[in-house]
Amino acid sequence: MVPQYYEFCCPVKTISGLKALSNLPYEMTLLDARRALIVTDQGVVGAGLIRQVESVFEASDCRIGALYDRTPPDSSSAVVNEVADLFANEACDCFVAVGGGSCMDTAKCANMIVTEGTRDLMQFQGAERLKKPMKPFIAVPTTAGTGSEVTLAAVIFDQDTHTKMAFTSYRLFPDVAILDPKMTMTMPPKITAATGMDALTHAIEAYYCLQKNPISDALALAAIKLIMENLVACVEHGNDEHARLAMANAALIAGISFSNSMVGVVHALAHACGGVCRVPHGVANAVFLPWGMESNLGKAADAIAELAPVLGAAPSGDAKDQAKAAIQAVRDLGKRLNGLCGLPTTLREAGVSEDKLEAIAKAAINDGSVTYNPEEVTYEDALEILKKAY
Amino acid sequence: MGYKAKKAVVRAVLSALGAGFEVVSKRNAELKAEIADWEDGRVISVGVLPDGPAIALKKEGDRIRYLGKGDHNPTLKVLFKNVDAAFLPLAFQMGAHTAFAQHRAILHGNVAKAMQTTRAMAIVQTYITPGFILRKITKRPPRLTAAQCLFKARVLATLPIALAVNMRK
Numbered sequence: 351m352v353p354q355y356y357e358f359c360c361p362v363k364t365i366s367g368l369k370a371l372s373n374l375p376y377e378m379t380l381l382d383a384r385r386a387l388i389v390t391d392q393g394v395v396g397a398g399l400i401r402q403v404e405s406v407f408e409a410s411d412c413r414i415g416a417l418y419d420r421t422p423p424d425s426s427s428a429v430v431n432e433v434a435d436l437f438a439n440e441a442c443d444c445f446v447a448v449g450g451g452s453c454m455d456t457a458k459c460a461n462m463i464v465t466e467g468t469r470d471l472m473q474f475q476g477a478e479r480l481k482k483p484m485k486p487f488i489a490v491p492t493t494a495g496t497g498s499e500v501t502l503a504a505v506i507f508d509q510d511t512h513t514k515m516a517f518t519s520y521r522l523f524p525d526v527a528i529l530d531p532k533m534t535m536t537m538p539p540k541i542t543a544a545t546g547m548d549a550l551t552h553a554i555e556a557y558y559c560l561q562k563n564p565i566s567d568a569l570a571l572a573a574i575k576l577i578m579e580n581l582v583a584c585v586e587h588g589n590d591e592h593a594r595l596a597m598a599n600a601a602l603i604a605g606i607s608f609s610n611s612m613v614g615v616v617h618a619l620a621h622a623c624g625g626v627c628r629v630p631h632g633v634a635n636a637v638f639l640p641w642g643m644e645s646n647l648g649k650a651a652d653a654i655a656e657l658a659p660v661l662g663a664a665p666s667g668d669a670k671d672q673a674k675a676a677i678q679a680v681r682d683l684g685k686r687l688n689g690l691c692g693l694p695t696t697l698r699e700a701g702v703s704e705d706k707l708e709a710i711a712k713a714a715i716n717d718g719s720v721t722y723n724p725e726e727v728t729y730e731d732a733l734e735i736l737k738k739a740y
Numbered sequence: 741m742g743y744k745a746k747k748a749v750v751r752a753v754l755s756a757l758g759a760g761f762e763v764v765s766k767r768n769a770e771l772k773a774e775i776a777d778w779e780d781g782r783v784i785s786v787g788v789l790p791d792g793p794a795i796a797l798k799k800e801g802d803r804i805r806y807l808g809k810g811d812h813n814p815t816l817k818v819l820f821k822n823v824d825a826a827f828l829p830l831a832f833q834m835g836a837h838t839a840f841a842q843h844r845a846i847l848h849g850n851v852a853k854a855m856q857t858t859r860a861m862a863i864v865q866t867y868i869t870p871g872f873i874l875r876k877i878t879k880r881p882p883r884l885t886a887a888q889c890l891f892k893a894r895v896l897a898t899l900p901i902a903l904a905v906n907m908r909k
Contacts, residue, residue: 477846513850
């Protein structure tokens with residue numbers, strides 16, 4: 351069904367394949383850039399992935415101008431300012447983020463500071479507040495994943511006000527996203543499973559939340575199919591290049607989908623859980639996904655039912671039965687991943703103590719994602735889901 | 741409906757929303773509880789790009805004061821992209837969640853504060869909007885107790901006076 355009105359945008363050039371990373375310098379030249387600032391973290395460095403990036407510059411006119419490898423899991427305004435200073439001091443002209451969502455968000459925000467010529471990010475909070483063209487930005491994801499390589503949003507923690515700052519702008523899209531399977535092959539099984547469930551959550555929520563449209567729907571279905579066919583293989587056989595490439599594609603496609611149709615209560619709870627209890631985003635999504643889907647059966651059963659075949663559930667009965675079968679398929683996948691690598695299926699397993707549930711619920715209802723959830727989400731609704739997921 | 745007529749409707753509803761916030765926040769426990777955690781002096785603006793109409797609201801103590809037309813240097817702005825984008829939500833043909841889903845409005849400021857503002861607006865809307873409209877535009881239509889129905893009747897009775905008092909702002 352075509353909605354009354356929608357908007358869709360994804361201007362990111364996607365390069366995917368074996369040895370795709372070797373095109374990084376060439377893509378820089380197309381953007382008229384010569385000196386890259388690599389934004390990454392210690393985990394990526396430790397996995398030897400930065401050596402892979404360095405090697406592709408060897409036979410090129412382009413150079414790595416600087417390397418910032420101290421991006422934390424939750425980026426902050428202090429980190430962003432350090433990166434921006436390094437960019438300016440080393441006369442770089444292009445950001446290259448090599449890592450997961452935190453590295454991508456850090457690079458996006460540092461780009462904002464460098465472009466707008468101010469250290470005060472607060473003034474840009476919200477939507478469409480950036481007016482100037484940004485510096486070239488190439489994203490090389492090492493997880494599969496957040497999809498941040500194709501989204502228009504960035505979130506960082508402001509240390510002065512102790513609040514999360516969210517920025518959305520069409521100018522925050524990377525120019526290029528490079529998917530090279532060797533960049534995700536070193537992910538351990540549990541992180542592979544968690545980031546894969548993050549991608550699945552993006553696709554599923556994008557399919558039934560309020561901003562859905564025909565283009566995001568088509569992408570969501572494609573992403574779910576790839577995840578169901580390849581996630582377990584990646585967890586069981588991490589060296590399977592083709593499965594890794596498929597999952598990287600699934601995460602990117604899911605990222606395009608949800609960037610253009612938003613997410614709902616599952617992400618609101620996952621963000622809150624991450625903020626209050628430091629539960630990794632993918633783990634939280636994996637725990638909440640079936641409960642969030644279930645809480646939306648009243649308003650979104652038809653849409654959820656349409657996911658049953660692609661989730662591997664045998665369609666039968668009316669829409670509600672099929673929707674329940676789809677939810678069960680997600681639960682079955684969660685149990686399988688739990689058996690393979692210990693991915694938590696409950697909040698207790700994820701290390702959340704019961705006395706934190708109220709604080710998580712209070713934070714969740716202040717997350718913008720609840721706006722796009724089909725069902726109303728009050729504090730009581732959020733707490734009910736949390737107790738079920740505990 | 742022509743552009744000028746739509747703009748007039750938008751202006752009128754925004755004024756009613758502003759006056760409604762003042763009236764409801766004076767006596768309603770639910771709204772007072774919702775804004776209890778807001779920092780004093782928070783200014784919120786709701787308006788239409790590029791140049792209005794717009795209104796501003798300010799938290800003072802346990803109430804919301806309607807500052808009048810214009811944006812009054814706000815902490816947070818909810819901006820409709822144009823008069824056409826503003827008309828359906830403000831003419832009660834569409835809920836806030838649908839308005840955002842259809843990209844009719846954007847936010848300048850902190851998202852958490854915006855969600856708090858949306859909840860406060862929903863409470864005010866409960867008391868200044870007829871039930872049959874709420875059933876059409878809200879995700880979960882409110883069910884009012886007898887006491888709340890009585891309060892709603894009082895709000896609707898005093899709203900025209902509040903509008904007249906605030907007309908010059």
